[in-house]
Amino acid sequence: MISTIFVRSMKNALSKRWLVAVGACLALVLGMAGPTLAQRTCNPTNLGDTCPVTGTAGFETGLWDLAFLEIATDPLTGVKFPTGIDWGDGGQSDGLIRCFEPVAHPKQCHVFGTHVYATPGTHPIQISYKPGLLSDRQTATTTATISAVGDFVILSIGDSVASGEGNPVVEYSGVRMAMLPQQGLWDDPGSDYDFPKVEPQTPPEEAEMSRNCHRSFIGGPAQAAGLIAATNPVTFVHFACSGASVGQIGIPQADLQKSNIIEQVRIARNNLERIDILLISGGFNNMTFRSVTYGLNGVVRFGFGKLVTRCLDPFQPCQEDLDFTTDISDSINGNPGRILLGKTEIGGPEIEFRFPGLHRAYQDLDKEIHCINPDNDGPEPNCSEKQIPKLVLITEFFDPTHDETGNFGSCLVPKPRWAYINSVITGVNRQVSLSPWPEVGGIQSDFLTHGLCADSGRWVVTLLESKVNQNDENGTGHPNGAGHADYRDRIHARIVELNPPVTTASATAGGTPYPFGKWTTHNVTVTLSAINAIKESGVRGIFYAVDNPNCQPNNDFPDNPPGCLIYGGPFTIATSGKHTVTYFSENAQGFPEAVQSVQVWVDNEPPVMTCKATPSTLWPPSNKMVPVSLNVTAVSAAFGPTPFSLKSVTTSEGNAATDIQGFVIGQPSTQGSLLASRLGYGKAGRVYTFLYQSTDELGLTGTCTAEVQVPHDQGRSNR
Numbered sequence: 001m002i003s004t005i006f007v008r009s010m011k012n013a014l015s016k017r018w019l020v021a022v023g024a025c026l027a028l029v030l031g032m033a034g035p036t037l038a039q040r041t042c043n044p045t046n047l048g049d050t051c052p053v054t055g056t057a058g059f060e061t062g063l064w065d066l067a068f069l070e071i072a073t074d075p076l077t078g079v080k081f082p083t084g085i086d087w088g089d090g091g092q093s094d095g096l097i098r099c100f101e102p103v104a105h106p107k108q109c110h111v112f113g114t115h116v117y118a119t120p121g122t123h124p125i126q127i128s129y130k131p132g133l134l135s136d137r138q139t140a141t142t143t144a145t146i147s148a149v150g151d152f153v154i155l156s157i158g159d160s161v162a163s164g165e166g167n168p169v170v171e172y173s174g175v176r177m178a179m180l181p182q183q184g185l186w187d188d189p190g191s192d193y194d195f196p197k198v199e200p201q202t203p204p205e206e207a208e209m210s211r212n213c214h215r216s217f218i219g220g221p222a223q224a225a226g227l228i229a230a231t232n233p234v235t236f237v238h239f240a241c242s243g244a245s246v247g248q249i250g251i252p253q254a255d256l257q258k259s260n261i262i263e264q265v266r267i268a269r270n271n272l273e274r275i276d277i278l279l280i281s282g283g284f285n286n287m288t289f290r291s292v293t294y295g296l297n298g299v300v301r302f303g304f305g306k307l308v309t310r311c312l313d314p315f316q317p318c319q320e321d322l323d324f325t326t327d328i329s330d331s332i333n334g335n336p337g338r339i340l341l342g343k344t345e346i347g348g349p350e351i352e353f354r355f356p357g358l359h360r361a362y363q364d365l366d367k368e369i370h371c372i373n374p375d376n377d378g379p380e381p382n383c384s385e386k387q388i389p390k391l392v393l394i395t396e397f398f399d400p401t402h403d404e405t406g407n408f409g410s411c412l413v414p415k416p417r418w419a420y421i422n423s424v425i426t427g428v429n430r431q432v433s434l435s436p437w438p439e440v441g442g443i444q445s446d447f448l449t450h451g452l453c454a455d456s457g458r459w460v461v462t463l464l465e466s467k468v469n470q471n472d473e474n475g476t477g478h479p480n481g482a483g484h485a486d487y488r489d490r491i492h493a494r495i496v497e498l499n500p501p502v503t504t505a506s507a508t509a510g511g512t513p514y515p516f517g518k519w520t521t522h523n524v525t526v527t528l529s530a531i532n533a534i535k536e537s538g539v540r541g542i543f544y545a546v547d548n549p550n551c552q553p554n555n556d557f558p559d560n561p562p563g564c565l566i567y568g569g570p571f572t573i574a575t576s577g578k579h580t581v582t583y584f585s586e587n588a589q590g591f592p593e594a595v596q597s598v599q600v601w602v603d604n605e606p607p608v609m610t611c612k613a614t615p616s617t618l619w620p621p622s623n624k625m626v627p628v629s630l631n632v633t634a635v636s637a638a639f640g641p642t643p644f645s646l647k648s649v650t651t652s653e654g655n656a657a658t659d660i661q662g663f664v665i666g667q668p669s670t671q672g673s674l675l676a677s678r679l680g681y682g683k684a685g686r687v688y689t690f691l692y693q694s695t696d697e698l699g700l701t702g703t704c705t706a707e708v709q710v711p712h713d714q715g716r717s718n719r
Contacts, residue, residue, distance in 0.1 A: 042065070044065060044067060044068035044110070045068065046068065047068055047069065047070050047108060048067075048068070048069065048140065049067065049068045050066060050067040050068075050127070050140050050141065050142035051064060051065055051066055051067065051142060052142050052143050052144070052145065053066070053115075053125065053142065053143070053144035053145070054144070054145050054146070054147075055115075055117060055144065055145075055146050055147075056146065056147060056148070056149055056235060057117055057118060057119050057120045057146050057147070057148055057149070058116070058117075058118065058149070058271045059116065059237060059271065060114050060115070060116050060187065060188065060189065061114050061115055061116070061117070061144070061146075062114055062169075062187040062217065062238075063096075063112055063113070063114045063169050063170065063185055063186065063187050063192075064112065064113060064114065065110050065111075065112055065170075066085070066095065066111050066112060066113050066125065066127055066140075066142060067110070067111045067127050067140045067142065068108070068109070068110055068111075069083075069109055069110075069111060069127070069129050069131070069140055070107045070108065070109070070129075070131040070132075071083065071097060071099070071107055071109040071111075071129050071130065071131065072107060072130050072131060072132050072133050072135070073106060073107075073133075075133065080097050080099070080109065081129070081130040082094050082095070082097075083095035083097060083111050083127055083128065083129045084127070084128045084129075085111075085113050085115075085125065085126070085127055085128075086125065086126040086127075086128075087115045087117070087123060087125055087144065088123030088124040088125050088126070088143075088144060089117055089118070089119075089123050091115055091116075091117075093113060093115065093194065094194045095111035095112065095113050095127060095129075096111070096112040096113060096185055096192055096193070096194065097109050097110070097111060097112075098110050098112065098170060098173065098185070107131070111127055111129070112170060112185055114187065114188075114189050114192075115144070117144065117146040119146070120146050120147050120148045121146055122143055122144070122145050122146070123143065123144045123146065124141060124143055125141065125142045125143060125144055126139050126140075126141055127139065127140045127141070127142075149235050149272060149273065149274075150233055150234060150235040151233070151274075151533070152232070152233065152234045152235065152276050152533040152534075153234070153235045153236075153237065153272055153274050153275050153276050153277075154225050154228070154234055154235070154236045154237070154276065154277040154278075154279065155236075155237045155239060155268055155272065155275050155277070155278050155279070155389075156219075156221035156222065156225070156236070156237065156238050156239060156240050156279040156281075157239050157240055157244075157261050157264040157265060157268070157278065157279070157280055157281075157282075158221075158240040158241075158244060158261060158264075158279070158280050158281030158282045158395075159240060159241070159242065159243065159244040159245075159261070159281055159282050159283075159284060159285050160214065160240075160241075160242035160243065160244075160285075160305075160474075160478060161219075161220075161240075161281045161284070161395070161397065161398070161478065161479065161487075162219055162220070162221050162240035162279070162280075162281035162395070163213055163214055163215045163216065163219055163238075163240040163241055163242050164214065164215060164216030164217065164218045164219030164222065164240075164484065165214045165216075165242045165474060165475050165478045166461035166465075166466055166469070166470070166474075166475025166476070166477075166478035166479070166480060167216045167218035167219070167461075167469070167475070167478075167480065167481060167484065168183075168184025168185060168186055168214070168216060168469055168470045169184070169185055169186055169187055169216050169217060169218075170184060170185035171184050171468075171469045171470065172184045172468065172469060172470055172471040183470060183471045183472065184469060184470035184471065186213070186214050186215055186216055187215040187216060187217060187238065188209075188211075188213045188214070188215040188241075189209065190208075190209055190210045190211045190212055190213055191212050191213055191214050191215070195210065196210065197210045198210040204263055204266065204267055205267050205270065208241070208259060208263070208264070208267055211241055211243075211259055212242065213240070213241035213242055213259065214241075214242045214470075214474065214475075215238050215239075215240065215241070217238075218481055218484055219238070219240065219484055219487075220395070220479070220483075220484040220485075220486070220487020220488045220490075220491055221238070221240065221279045221281070221395075221487070221491055222236065222238050223484060223485065223487070223488035224279075224487070224488045224489075224491035224492040224495065225238075226488075227488065227492045228492065228495065228534055228536075231535060231536065232533060232534050232535060232536075234533070234534075237268060237272065239264050239267075239268050240264075240281060241259035241264065242259075242474065243259060243285060243303060244259035244260065244261050244264065244282060244285060245259075245260060245261065245282070245285040245286050245302070245303075245361075246261050246262070246282040246283055246285075246286055246358070246361040246362065246364075246365055247260065247261070247262055247286075247356070247360075247361045247364050247365065247374070261280070261282045261365060262364065262365055262368045262374065265278075265365070265368050265369060266368070266380075269382070269383060269387050270382070272387065273384075273386060273387070274386040274387060275386075275387050275388070275389045276389060276390055276391070276533065277389055277390070277391045277392075277393070277495060277499065278369065278389040278391070278392045278393070279393055279395070279491065280365070280392065280393065280394040280395070280437065281394070281395045281397075282361075282365070282394070283358050283361070283362075283397070283428050283431065283432060284303070284304035284397060284428060285302065285303045285304060286302075286331055286332075286358060286361055287302060287303060287304055287306070287307045287328060287331045287332075287424075288300060288301070288302045288327060288331050288340070288353050288355065289301055289302075289306075289307065289310070289323075289324050289327035289328055289331070290323050290324070290327060290340070290342060291306075291310065298342055298343055299342060299343055299344070299345065299346060300340060300342030300343065300344060300351075300353050302344075305474075305476075305477065307328065307421075307424065308421060308477055310324065311413065311417045311420060311421055312413055312417075314413075317414075317416065317417060318417060318420060319416055319417060319419070319420035325420075327340070327355075328424055329427075330355040330357070331355055331357070331358075332357065332358055332424070332427045332428055332431060333357050333358075333359075333427070333431075334355060334356055334357020334358070334359055334360055335355040335357070336354070336355065336356055336357070336360070338354070338355050339352050339353070339354055340352070340353040340354075340355070341353070357431075358428065358431035358432075358435075359431055359434065359435075362394075362431070362435040362436060362437075363436065366392075366435075366436040366437070368380065369388065369389065369392060370388055371383035371384075371385075371387070371388060390499075390500055390502075390593070390594075391438075391495070391498055391499055391500065392436075392437040392438070393437060393438055393439070393440050393491070393494055393495070393498070394432055394435050394437045394438075394439050394440070395432075395439070395440040395443065395487065395490070395491065396429050396432055396433075396439055396440060396441050396442070396443040396444055397425055397428055397429055397432070397443065397444065398425075398443050398444060398446075398447045398459070398460075398479055398483060398486075398487075399422060399425050399444045399445075399447045399448065399451060400421075400447065400451045400452040400460040400477055401418040401419070401421050401422040401425070401451050401452070401453075402418075402422075402447070402448050402449060402450075402451040402453070402454070403449070403451060403453040403454050403455070404449050404450070404454040404455055404456055404457060404458075405449065406448045406449050408422070408453075409451055409452060409453020409454075410453060411452065411453040418453075425444060426444070429444055438494070438498055440487075440490050440491050440494045441490075442490055443486065443487065443490055446486045446490070447459055447460075447483065447486070450482070450483065452477065457482075458480070458482075459479055459480055459482045459483030459486065460477060460478070460479060460480060460483060461475045461476060461477065461478050461479070461480045462476065463476045465480070495534065495537070496534065496536045496537050496589070497537075497587075497589045497591060498537075498587075498589075498591050499532060499533070499534045499537040499587060499591075500532075500537075500585070500587055500591060500592060500593035500594070501530040501531060501532040501537070501538075501539045501585040501586070501587055501593055502530065502531060502532070502533070502585075502593060503528055503529070503530040503542060503583055503584060503585040503593060503596060504528070504529055504530075505526060505527070505528050505581065505583060505596070505598050506526075506527050506529075507524050507525060507526045507527065507598075507600065508524070508525050508527075509522040509523065509524045509525070510522035514600075516598040516599050516600065517598070517599040517601065518601060519601045519602075519603050519638065519697065519698055520601065520602060520603070520698075521602075521603055521604050521698050521699075521700065522602075522604065523572050523573065523574040523602065523604065524572065524573045524600045524602055525570050525571070525572045525573075526570060526571055526572075526573065526581055526598075526600065527570045528542050528544060528567050528583055529542075530542050530585035532587055537587040537588060537589070537591075538587055538588030539585055539586070539587060539588065540585075540586045540587060540588050540589075540590060541559070541566060541567070541585065541586055542566075542567035542583065542584075542585045543561055543564035543565065543566060543567065543583065543584055543585070543586070544564060544565055544567050544571075544581060544582060544583035544584075545563055545564050545565060545581075545582045545583075546571075546573060546579055546580070546581055546582075546600075547579055547580055548563050548564075548582065549580075549582065550562065550563035551563040551564040551565075551582045551583075551595075552564075552595060553584060553586070553592035553595070558586060558590040558592075559590075564582075567583070573600050573602055574602065574604065575602065575637075576602050576603050576604055576605045576636075576637035576638045577601075577602065577637055577638055578599065578600075578601050578638070579599070579600040579601070579602065580597050580598075580599060580600075581597060581598050581599075581600055582595060582596070582597045583595070583596055583597070583598075584596060601638065602638065603636065603637070603638035603639070603696060603697075603698045603700060604700075605636075605637050605638075605700065606636075606694075606696070606700040606701055606702035607634045607635060607636040607642045607644075607694040607695075607696050607700065607701075607702035608634075608635050608636075608637070608702060609632070609633065609634045609635075609644065609692060609693075609694055609702045609703060609704035610631075610632070610633045610704055611630060611631070611632050611690060611692050611704040611705060611706035612630070612631045612706055613628055613629070613630050613631075613690065613706040613707065613708045614628070614629050614630075614631065615628065615708070616706075616707065616708055616709065617708070617709050617710075617711065618674060618676040618708060618709070618710045619676070619710070619711065619714065620676070621676050621677050621678050621710055622676050622677075623675065623676065623677045624675070624676055625661060625673040625674070625675055625676075626673060626674055626675075626676045627671075627672075627673050628671075628672060628673060628674050628688075628708055629670055629671050630670040630671075630690060630692075630706055631670070632644055632668075632670055632692050632704070634692075634694030634702065636694075636696040636697075636700070638696065638698075639696050639697055642694045642695070642696050642697075643668065643694065644668055644692050644693065644694040645666055645667055645668055645669075645692065645693060645694075646663060646664065646665055646666065646667060646668070646669045646670075646690065646691075646692055647665070647691040647692060647693040647703070648665065648689075648690075648691045649663050649665070649688065649689065649690045649691070650688070650689050651686060651687070651688050651689075652684070652686055652687040652688075652689075653678065653679055653686050654675065654677060654686060658675070659674065659675035659677070660672065660673075660674060660675075660688065661673045661674075663690075674688050674708055676710055677710060678710040678711070678712060683712055684712065685709060685710050685711040685712040686709070686710035687707055687708070687709055687710075688707065688708040688709075688710075689705060689706075689707050690705060690706045690707070690708075691703060691704075691705050692704050692705075692706075
């Protein structure tokens with residue numbers, strides 16, 4: 001279903017011809033979580049040698065050269081006695097056998113296999129084999145060390161360009177003796193000859209596992225991941241599949257029998273708790289057109305390979321077929337209201353083919369990436385925020401149409417047909433550039449002097465090479481090892497350029513950790529830290545602001561974004577209130593992460609209170625009760641208006657119990673009556689004093705007082 005692989009250097013990748021002949025162990029599995037990621041090497045050059053396996057729980061280990069053994073031939077069938085593999089977790093499979101110099105040394109054979117382990121751990125592997133016609137079966141042993149998915153995941157989805165089509169992991173040998181059936185070997189078991197195919201009605205994961213995807217570690221995304229894995233602890237999941245389209249393009253998936261890139265995302269998410277970087281290659285296989293050659297009227301073809309085959313037709317120039325060019329234009333640019341009735345095969349059921357166009361297809365894929373079901377625009381179930389990648393890249397498509405001089409090739413087909421194919425590629429790449437994601441560009445121009453017709457420096461697999469390497473023609477027209485090296489370098493450079501840092505914020509208050517979004521009576525000290533999971537991308541700086549929403553990344557001022565402060569160390573927030581701290585980091589190339597924010601709520605000031613009595617002077621001293629009201633406010637800098645209560649009311653003379661009426665202690669009491677009286681001989685007069693108190697939610701208390709005077713006379717106040 002999913003291969004996780006570690007890629008060797010391009011030098012080794014390009015020298016892989018007849019790997020088993022030199023006994024090279026295919027170190028395909030990417031070590032996952034852990035302090036270091038070292039490539040595993042194994043060279044089973046001596047009979048009896050075995051190779052240890054590494055992998056990730058829940059995913060295919062990728063194809064491993066498990067052992068170099070002496071294996072006899074069954075005289076009745078003329079083929080090797082089968083090998084059996086017990087994977088140590090209850091799983092069993094047949095080994096894939098390739099023999100070293102089958103004529104000169106017919107018993108010296110390599111045994112390959114791939115497996116999916118459900119859980120991490122160390123598992124014993126036993127390989128049973130028959131070394132001689134009359135001998136008993138013997139056992140060779142090795143181990144599989146399986147780890148959990150790591151803390152940084154790169155997922156590659158898409159079509160044959162990303163899967164590595166044309167570049168089998170172990171090439172077809174060209175020698176038929178004792179090696180049936182004949183084909184190249186690949187990282188996904190669905191492409192290898194002993195894996196059972198499943199019916200279209202089976203669950204998506206089982207169907208995907210059985211597809212003939214031709215996944216290979218030679219693929220550009222896999223190689224780019226290998227460069228990153230050499231210096232960073234990452235998990236790479238290789239999930240691209242030959243023939244994959246972006247969405248359904250109006251064809252029932254059961255009829256297509258091809259992988260759907262949207263479905264690839266869904267299946268991968270079922271097995272990954274997180275996705276950090278998503279690499280996409282897709283769009284070519286959305287080409288849909290009517291085939292009218294060789295009497296196939298009514299048959300509808302799809303895929304870029306079929307398009308090229310159509311243009312290779314010597315009897316009908318594709319660029320002069322109006323139906324064909326209209327179909328291709330609609331496939332790229334979209335004609336949503338158009339329906340084409342046709343069949344995928346002669347005698348098959350009639351199907352409606354639609355032309356949503358690549359723009360719509362990419363939009364639907366982007367919805368799925370962001371946990372939105374493109375069929376109903378509702379939330380995609382079982383999809384979490386961690387599974388929404390922080391970086392999504394789509395690769396430009398290569399151009400196989402030129403020769404070593406940069407001109408349209410003269411091989412195989414006339415130049416006008418190459419020109420038309422080139423125009424299709426350019427149209428697709430235009431849609432790639434308009435997709436919702438950053439593109440990995442420059443690839444089409446890189447291939448300008450390395451196309452299929454180049455006499456030297458060719459970066460494209462020929463028909464002959466495809467038949468020699470994998471014993472079929474499916475690899476024709478795809479990038480070869482050198483072409484995928486270009487993809488590798490372009491993808492790797494773009495990842496390094498655009499992979500954002502991740503900034504985390506922490507804080508303390510009163511010497512203890514502070515939980516953001518909670519009230520505290522202490523000053524809060526905030527600390528920001530940023531790391532980049534890909535160290536080559538690095539961190540150039542951290543920027544922040546307090547209560548300034550204008551602090552945003554700015555391409556014109558990347559080193560000093562307006563509204564932001566440059567983080568130089570922990571900073572303290574001492575002012576009472578709710579504060580928003582906005583922050584983000586930029587990588588070494590100036591590319592920012594998404595802006596984040598946290599809430600800091602400080603309350604270190606008591607409520608501010610005001611009290612005013614009306615009237616504030618009682619005259620004349622008539623010994624009557626006079627109504628008095630108090631205007632009281634209490635405002636917390638953190639919480640705003642806060643409740644208050646009357647703490648006390650006193651008089652400087654007389655009897656409070658009889659002279660003060662209506663005011664209730666302990667209540668927000670502001671209305672009552674006071675006795676307008678004072679002692680005739682008392683020069684100071686009478687003073688009533690009100691004390692109010694307010695306590696906010698954190699217990700901080702404020703007070704205020706107000707006085708009402710009964711002066712001795714009108715000539716002077718009591719004070």
